[in-house]
Structures are given as structure tokens and as C-alpha cells.
Amino acid sequence: MTDDKYRTAVDAAAIYSETDLRGTITHINDQFCAISGYTKEELIGTNHRLLNSGQHPPEFFRTLWRTISSGHIWKGEICNRRKDGSLYWVNSTIVPIKDDLAQHVEKYISIRFDVTEKQELLEAMRWRASHDVLTALPNRVYLHDRLHQAISAAQRHGRSLAVCILDLDGFKAVNDRYGHATGDLLLVEVANRLTRELRTEDLLARxxxxxxxxxxxxxNETLLPAALQRVLDVIAVPFHIDGYVMKVAGSLGVTIYPQDNEGPDTLLRHADQAMYEAKQSGRNRFRFFDVSISQKTQEAFKNIESVKQALENNELRLHYQPKVNLRNGMVIGFEALLRWQHPALGLLPPDAFLPAVERTDVIIDIGDWVIEQTLCQLRIWNAEGHHWPTSVNIAARHFQLPNFVDRLQRLLAKHSDVEPRLLDLEIVESTAIDNLEHVSQCLIDCQQMGVTFSLDDFGTGFSSLNYLKRLPAQTIKIDKSFVRDILHDKDDLALSEAIINLSRTFEREVIAEGVETDLQEKMLLAMGCYLVQGYGIAPPMPAEQVSDWATLYELTHR
Structure with a gap:
């Protein structure tokens, strides 16, 4: 076949070239010029290396030339560089042309098709597989690969490596108040700030x-604490996003390799445990993972995770303990009390699992869940003709959230067919005193929505007339520790009488907890306390037992 026949046999869309045995270009078609950006005059007579992109290792081209110089066809994809410096990919078939008589290779022809778009798509897919789309930071997949490499390098060169996990404090409040779109913008700005703070040899991932x-x-372990503090300081500077000023902080957990001589997954887990310790210590601070106490930390972390899983797996339950009026035998309401239906250990009381999470944000999620479940139950009881006010216990961490009122308002809006006055929130006296101004305002704001409040464990803290005056709770609950010994401890008797008289003076309702015997009931009635709850009345019970119990109680006590 003549040269012209070779050339005309190629599809008009193909990129065609011929080179001699040294790679010097002897012929190209118009498509070659169009994709490379060079003219024929610029290319013919020059070596094909002019188009080298630098994207392939030397061995790639050694294999290519070994194949075609031995008379075999080579097929593959090559990345070339245009005249303007940009890259393009071609699917190439290089054919050695032999002399008809001697059968020696005398030149090479190359037929190429543009696959740049395909390669760019593949590259984009590879990038998305290893990066976070929102912030463009490396993701967990990329991080694990890089962490393996960093550990190997630290081993070879005897260096230290710090693995740090940073969790933003207050980010959930930003999402709740401004929406997820604004929250995403905040995450991008956090990523930008952190990227500027780090060195080129460091890695930031999301x-x-x-x-x-x-x-x-x-x-440098001596300088590391100062570097970590700078990271926290950078996060603490207010953010200006969408016309809003937002403040968040960071909790930073750190573990150092090779002191913590573990693999990537364990190092990340240890850093995560240290981060939880930073949160529990007050947030906006860093904590180092202590290898010597890792077993205790791991157990605490495991407990936190197990409670989180219980919430996610719908293993938490609410039982309801009645409140009654001893004077007229009426059921006046219930208190919702949390239980965990553990798959292996059975029904667990709150003391068995809540202490593990009371200083973490898990307690906030649980608190929201309890309020919502109670509102759902109130709707069911309302449909049955029962309008029992029901109280729920609110943890200090939950109630002291800056956006607690907004969160409660959203939950009430979801259950607009339930009267807010039927929901009573119980806070312990110590919670109120710790942040009196905030708590007082929250009480007022929530009461304006119709929600009522009870002050629980009254008398166990620093009770004073001033606190009682400034905390507009409708109900005061006498702590069960006083009620338990009311018959044989004159101090507990005197305190109970004082609380009852104070409540009457300040026009508060009073209810006694922990009533277990008929004698306790009679003593409380004699002191003017008619509202009680406790195991002497009834233990907490599942919701499906409440209606029958209430009917029977009122029939036998009225």
C-alpha cells in the first residue's frame, strides 16, 4: 500500500502522523494540527518529544519503543501537551511499517483519537472518590492512604507524627439558626482558614x-502545643457569612506517633477519644491522648458510643410515673422517665447509662428525643379523652444551650395539635443556679409559649428566697431524700415544712417525690402537701398501661 493509501484509509476524524525510526515527524494531517495547536511547518522535521507532557514515567516510553522497534503494534493512551501548554489525551495505535523486500522497519505511522473528555471525566471521578466535594479537602479514603505513607516515613527517618481530630463546637446551633446552606459556607471558610495555617508538609482532611x-x-513536640493553640485561635475568630456574624470554637484531640505505636485506624480512634475529653473539659481546648490511661478512656468512649447507638437503634423507652392528688384521689399528670431496653442486659434505668453522656452532646439529642416522644404520647392520650400534663427532665447541658427556646419552639410546632400547657419541663435546682440569668429568661420565654416548669430536687442545693423569687417555675418538687426520712428525721421534716410554706407564700404548687408508704402520705397531707408521686403510688410504667392504671386508681381512691 502506498503512503497516500495509508493516509486516505484513515477516517477523517482520526489524528494521523508518520515518523522515522528516530521519532522525527515526517507527515501529519490537519486533525493533528488542530488538537496540538502547532502548524505543519512547526512540527514536520521535529522530534515527537516536542509533545511530551511529562505525565508518563520513562519506563512507559521505553516499553513503547521496545514494542514498535521490534515490529509489533503498540496500543495505549498517551497524554500530550499542546503548544499553549494545556494537556490532551489520545487513544493511540502505533504501527511499524516494514520494507516489502527486507522486512525491516522503515517508519512508524500513528493513528490517534481524542479521548481528552473521557480522561477528564475519569480524573474527576478519581478526585471525587478521594476528596470532599464541599470543601475540596481530602476525604477519609485519601487520609488513610496518606496516613499509611506518613507512618512508614516516620519509621524510616525516626520522626514524630501528630494525628489530630478537630470538632467544631457550636456548629449545630449555626445550622439550626441559619440553615444548612449557611452552615456549609461556614465549613468552607473553616477549611480555608485551617489550610492557610498549616505547613505544606501537613495534611488537612474532612x-x-x-x-x-x-x-x-x-x-517538634516542644513546639506542638503552641501550634495547636494557634489552630484553636484561628477557629475562634468570628466568621462573617451572608451578612451574619457567627462564632464557633474547636475541640482538638491529639495523639503522637510513635509514642502511640498503632496503625491508622487506631490512631484516629485515639485522637477522637482525646477530642471527646477536650469537649468534656469545657471545649475550645486541646487534649493529648494518654497511652497510659487508654483503657479507661476507651471504656468511656465505648459507653458514649453505645448510648448513641441505643438512640439510633430505637432502643430507648419512656415509662410514665403518676402524680396524684391525695386529697381528692385524682390523677393529675405523669413524669416521663427514660429507660434503655438493652438487647443483652434488659431494661436499664437512667442511672446505668446517662452519666456516661451527660457532658456530651449526646444528652442534647436524647433530650430532644424525650420531648418529642412525650408530645407524641400526649396526642394519643388527648385522642382518648385524657388531658394529663406530663413532665420531662431537662439536662443542664441541654437547657443551657443558647438556642434551647428555638429548638423547643420547633418541636412544639411539629405537634401543634398538642396544647403546650400539657408539657412540663423539670430542671434541677443546681442547673438554675449555675446560670441564673439565662435560666430565668428561658423560663419566661418558654412560659410565653404555654409550657410550664418545675424546679426539681429543691432544697438539695443552695436554695434561697432570692432564687425562688427570680425563678418563675410553677411547681417546686420536694426532693425524695427529705420525704424518705420525714417520719424519723426532724431536720428533714422541718425542711419539708419550710419548702411547703415557701411554695404557698410564693404561690407555687408543691409536689413531694419518693412517696413510698401510707404514713408518709398522711404526714404530707397533715403539712398541707397534697400532690405526690413515688413507688408507694405506682412505679413508672409503659404508656400502654397508663390508662387502665389511672381508671383503677381513681375508682378506688375517690
Whole structure:
């Protein structure tokens, strides 16, 4: 076949070229010029290396030339560089042309098709597989690969490596108040600030949500605390987004390799445990993972995770303990009390699992869940003709949230067919005193929505007339520790009488907890306390037992 026949046999869309045995270009078609950006005059007579992109290793071209110089066809994809410096990909078939008589290779022809768009798509897919789309930071997949490499390098060169997990404090409140779109903008700005703070040899990755990982290579352990504090300081500077000023903080957990001589997954887990300790210590601070106490920390972390799983797996339950009026035998309401239907251990009381999470945000999620479940139950009882006010216990961490009132308002709006006055929120006296101004305002705001409040465990803290005056709770609950010994401890008797008289003076309702015997009931009635609850009346019970119990109680006590 003549040269012209070779050339005309190629599809008009193909990129065609011929080179001699040294790779010097001897012929190209118009499509070659169009994709490369060079003219024929610029290319013919020059070596094909002019188009080298630098994207392939030397061995790639050694294999290519070995194949075609031995008379075999080579097929593959090559990345070339245009005259303007941009890259393009071609699917190439290079054919050695042999002399008809001697059968020696005398030149090479190359037929190429543009696959740049396909390669760009593949590259985009590879990038998305290893990066977070929102912040463009490396994701968990990329992080694990890089962490393996960093550990190997630290081993070879005897260096230290810091693995840090950063969790934003206050980010959930931003999402709740301004919406997720604004929250996403905040995450992008956090990523930008952290990126500017880190060195080129460090890595910043996003695990998801508001959790980031900082991989600090070749660390100087003496200087590390100052570097970590700078990271926290950068986060603490107010953000200006969409016309709003937002403040968040960071909790940073750190573990150092090789002191913590573990693999990537364990190092990340240890950093996560240290981060939880930072949160429990007050947030906006960093904590180092202590290998010597890792077993205790791991157990605490495991407990937190197990309670989170219980909430996610719908294993939590509410039981309801009645409140009654001893004078007229009426059921006046219930208190919703949390239980955990543990798959292995059976029904657990709150003391068995809540202490593990009371200083974490898990207690907030549980609190929201309890309020919502109670509102759902109130709707069911209303449909049955029962309008029993029901109280729920609110943890200090939950109630002291800056946006507690907004969160409660949203929950009430979801259950607009339930009268807010039927929901009573119980806070312990110590919670109120710890942040009196905030608590007083929250009480007022919530009461304006119709919700009522009870002050629980009254008398066990620093009770004073001033506190009682400034806390507009409708109900005061006498702590069960006083009621338990009311028959044989004159101090408990005197305190109970004082609380009852104070409540009457300040026009508060009073209810006694922990009533277990008929004698306690009679003593409370004699002191003018008619409202009680306790195991002497009834233990907490599942919702499906409440109606029958209430009917029977009122029939036998009225």
C-alpha cells in the first residue's frame, strides 16, 4: 500500500502522523494540527518529544519503543501537551511499517483519537472518590492512604507524627439558626482558614459533618502545643457569612506517633477519644491522648458510643410515673422517665447509662428525643379523652444551650395539635443556679409559649428566697431524700415544712417525690402537701398501661 493509501484509509476524524525510526515527524494531517495547536511547518522535521507532557514515567516510553522497534503494534493512551501548554489525551495505535523486500522497519505511522473528555471525566471521578466535594479537602479514603505513607516515613527517618481530630463546637446551633446552606459556607471558610495555617508538609482532611483531621508531619513536640493553640485561635475568630456574624470554637484531640505505636485506624480512634475529653473539659481546648490511661478512656468512649447507638437503634423507652392528688384521689399528670431496653442486659434505668453522656452532646439529642416522644404520647392520650400534663427532665447541658427556646419552639410546632400547657419541663435546682440569668429568661420565654416548669430536687442545693423569687417555675418538687426520712428525721421534716410554706407564700404548687408508704402520705397531707408521686403510688410504667392504671386508681381512691 502506498503512503497516500495509508493516509486516505484513515477516517477523517482520526489524528494521523508518520515518523522515522528516530521519532522525527515526517507527515501529519490537519486533525493533528488542530488538537496540538502547532502548524505543519512547526512540527514536520521535529522530534515527537516536542509533545511530551511529562505525565508518563520513562519506563512507559521505553516499553513503547521496545514494542514498535521490534515490529509489533503498540496500543495505549498517551497524554500530550499542546503548544499553549494545556494537556490532551489520545487513544493511540502505533504501527511499524516494514520494507516489502527486507522486512525491516522503515517508519512508524500513528493513528490517534481524542479521548481528552473521557480522561477528564475519569480524573474527576478519581478526585471525587478521594476528596470532599464541599470543601475540596481530602476525604477519609485519601487520609488513610496518606496516613499509611506518613507512618512508614516516620519509621524510616525516626520522626514524630501528630494525628489530630478537630470538632467544631457550636456548629449545630449555626445550622439550626441559619440553615444548612449557611452552615456549609461556614465549613468552607473553616477549611480555608485551617489550610492557610498549616505547613505544606501537613495534611488537612474532612471526615464529614463538622469534623476535620490534621495530619502534622515531622512535628517538634516542644513546639506542638503552641501550634495547636494557634489552630484553636484561628477557629475562634468570628466568621462573617451572608451578612451574619457567627462564632464557633474547636475541640482538638491529639495523639503522637510513635509514642502511640498503632496503625491508622487506631490512631484516629485515639485522637477522637482525646477530642471527646477536650469537649468534656469545657471545649475550645486541646487534649493529648494518654497511652497510659487508654483503657479507661476507651471504656468511656465505648459507653458514649453505645448510648448513641441505643438512640439510633430505637432502643430507648419512656415509662410514665403518676402524680396524684391525695386529697381528692385524682390523677393529675405523669413524669416521663427514660429507660434503655438493652438487647443483652434488659431494661436499664437512667442511672446505668446517662452519666456516661451527660457532658456530651449526646444528652442534647436524647433530650430532644424525650420531648418529642412525650408530645407524641400526649396526642394519643388527648385522642382518648385524657388531658394529663406530663413532665420531662431537662439536662443542664441541654437547657443551657443558647438556642434551647428555638429548638423547643420547633418541636412544639411539629405537634401543634398538642396544647403546650400539657408539657412540663423539670430542671434541677443546681442547673438554675449555675446560670441564673439565662435560666430565668428561658423560663419566661418558654412560659410565653404555654409550657410550664418545675424546679426539681429543691432544697438539695443552695436554695434561697432570692432564687425562688427570680425563678418563675410553677411547681417546686420536694426532693425524695427529705420525704424518705420525714417520719424519723426532724431536720428533714422541718425542711419539708419550710419548702411547703415557701411554695404557698410564693404561690407555687408543691409536689413531694419518693412517696413510698401510707404514713408518709398522711404526714404530707397533715403539712398541707397534697400532690405526690413515688413507688408507694405506682412505679413508672409503659404508656400502654397508663390508662387502665389511672381508671383503677381513681375508682378506688375517690
Amino acid at each position: 471526615l464529614g459533618g463538622d469534623e476535620f483531621v490534621l495530619l502534622l508531619d515531622q512535628v
